Amino acid sequence: MSWNKVAVVGAGLIKMGELFDQSYEQMAAGAFSAAVEAVDKGFDPSQVEAAFVATQRGTLWGQEGIGGNTIPTAIGLAGIPCTRIENACPSGSDAFRVGAMAVASGVHDVVLVIGVEKMRDKSTEEGLLSRAAAGHPIFTRGETAPVLFAPFATRHMAEFGTTREMLASVAVKNHYNGARDPYAHFQNEITIEQVLASPPVCYPLHLLDCCPQTDGAAAVLLVSAGRAHEFTDKPVFVAGFGVATDHPYLHEKDSFTEIKVTRIASDRAFQMAGITPAEIDCAEVHDCFTITEILDIEDLGFVEKGRGGIASLEGETSLTGRIPVNTSGGLLAKGHPIGATGVAQITECWWQLRGQAGDRQVEIRNGFALQHNAGGRGSGVAVVNILTNRNGI
Amino acid sequence: MNQVRILGVGAGAPSLRLLTADVNAAWDRKGGRGQAGLCGSDEDSLTLAWDAATAAIDAAGLDAGVIDGLWWGTSRPPFLDGPSHAILSSALGLAPHVAGILCSGSPHSGIEALLASADAIKAGSARFALVVASDDLRPAPGSSYETRAGAGAAAFVLADEGGGARIVSRVTRSRPLLDRYRGDGDTSQRDIYDGRLFRERIFLPLVAEVTDALAGEDISSWSVPDPDGRLGSVVAKRAKAPNLTCAPIYSELGDTGAAAAMLGIIGGLADIGTSAAVAYGGGRATAVLFETELPVAGTEHLASALREGKPVSYSKALRVRSQLIAGGETVPMGVPPESALFVRGAEEMLQLLGGRCVDCGTINTPPSIHPHCANCGGPKLEAVQLARQGTVHTFVINYTMPAPFEAPLPIAVLDLDDGSRIMLQVANDGSQVEIGRRMRLVLRKYAHERGVPVYGFKAQPITESQS
Structure with a gap:
């Protein structure tokens, strides 16, 4: 049925947050160690044959030229082949996909995929907000991260009657989940009223509609499916993946009520996995802003186009809902250390499919979990990975 | 020689206004009426010139590509030395071979641009000439000129035929006298050294020389220079000038520097008759006489071009003039403008x-x-x-x-x-x-x-x- 050539046998992350006391290298070592310790039958780090590292914004931690050489030495694997993947917000997702292809190709049997990001070694002004002055001198002048998604909210509200309360319900749900995730940046529950009353950041988005700036790292260990049982009796397999690209600038978007690359990437992933959206038991999706999750659940096929807001408000995506989304707390509560985000989402899917998600465990009926990121200026790239606990070999 | 006729006119005004009372309050001076135009942080003499020129080209019914030359007068070009003229020409969509001059050096530069463009039409070296006068005056904080210094722009499209008005004659007088000026390193204009000396021995005598030359003409409307809010009425009284079309401009925008004479006469070009535009600055005075046979295209938009200025606080005014600057670093543009x-x-x-x-x-x-x-x-x-x-x-x-x-x-x-x-x-x-x-x-x-x-x-x- 599924592709199932690659298994995830270990996955882990460090507690997300403003990790002022940890270096990029220390975060990476922590995540790698967590992934190694998660392997049921034990794992000798020297078995790692190659690594793929996802880091999106080296400029935010002060080393502009990160290459593949940065990580292996830091985590005790000096000398192994290592390649840095930078593909905007889906960098971590894409490193996972590329790592899976490296295993599936037969070149490597055991691969480490690790995502690491330092967001808080620079001040907010000099760090993330400085992108207001980056890019094209006219067409992207003033384009901070919320500007990339807020126009979709304005248009979605106008076309479908989506309200600020519906947007807020996404943040409320993800903070509820985050309060049940020991690795989440924010572990407090919030109310719709608090979201509405938070300060405006970029109309129509307010502070609690936005994910925080988070340092973090996550790692997963991939092995060829045929060797999975050397490491665990409960492997999780890669069932499918898809990537799509679109024009980089917002003015080139055909539609401001969908993220086209999400739709195309997920179509490709579902086709590869041989399943439909209805067979997904839970999903970790890109909720950098509340509107993004509303668009995601429409574009991934979980709800009809235009119903994302009302579906969120009515609890369809909650832990006990029809399609639980962002059980980890999502980017909104768990945090968005960009290169690490996709790998951390994979880790959550791995826990859910293995029944290890604790208070936030959802019912696994069909055995499929979906992971998704979109980004790249005006959502110019999206990656979708589908995992399964079904052994299709 | 060819006639010099006006096919269309346009005006430009900045988006902000600074109230005299707010300036006075900041310096512990009482009362004060009136206001001046103030450029927002995304406006300057070039963007004002663009606004006025675009309106004038539209009014003339021309495609920008047919214009042979751009004559631009401003005392504050965005580059003291640099591609000001080339940037404005390009942004207006003028042809790459466009002729013309950037006239600068004093508030008299606006009328100098008008005379130079008129000469090109007279000589037949340009068929269509675009002349723009714009200014974005920058007074020193606390100076007496601060309540008066404004911003604005006017543009005319000239040709040797068509249009509702023509330039009839002109007169210029030049004397080596110091009034307001900026030296090397000055970011704002130095105020007049001695107000009485300026009035009695510099401004009024020089302006009188050109207005006296028009004695005997039947002039129905005037634009006169008014650098302090009082001298304009003295000039008007001495020249027996009854209808001051510049008055609404001064009350809305204050002294618009190089733009004042051309902006002030747009009202005159709306009515049939003879009108006189008098310009002053940098030790020079000029009067230009216009004959209007039909209201010139574009004059009807003057009022709407001047409207819609938003009053701002004195501290905001200082900020947009870069005279009040926050501490700390600013984030540099990712792409350097020289790159x-x-x-x-x-x-x-x-x-x-x-x-x-x-x-x-x-x-x-x-x-x-x-x-x-x-x-x-x-x-x-x-x-x-x-x-x-x-x-x-x-x-x-x-x-x-x-x-x-x-x-x-x-x-x-x-x-x-x-x-x-x-x-x-x-x-x-x-x-x-x-x-x-x-x-x-x-x-x-x-x-x-x-x-x-x-x-x-x-x-x-x-x-x-x-x-």
């Missing part, structure tokens, strides 16, 4: 060009990032100017940016009337932005980076008087 991208992209940015696909007609913006069509992948694209009006498809208002950005900053995605889509900052008051709102594109300053002004188009809501 290759600005060389490659100079015209596509200033003229807002797109690349129209020869195969499918899709407009790809800007051309330099689209070697292939985004829609069909075709490799053949031709540069076209994007439509200058459109409708808001969606928008945001950004409240969270580091310095030097100013919040709130509205940014709109527009569906332009040529079918293309563009995302631009919104100029002026973003509170009027909503989905479906009709907008027009105007040239504004996007940044002032490493001492270099960076210009591009912004979107502005179309008001009822403009539609």
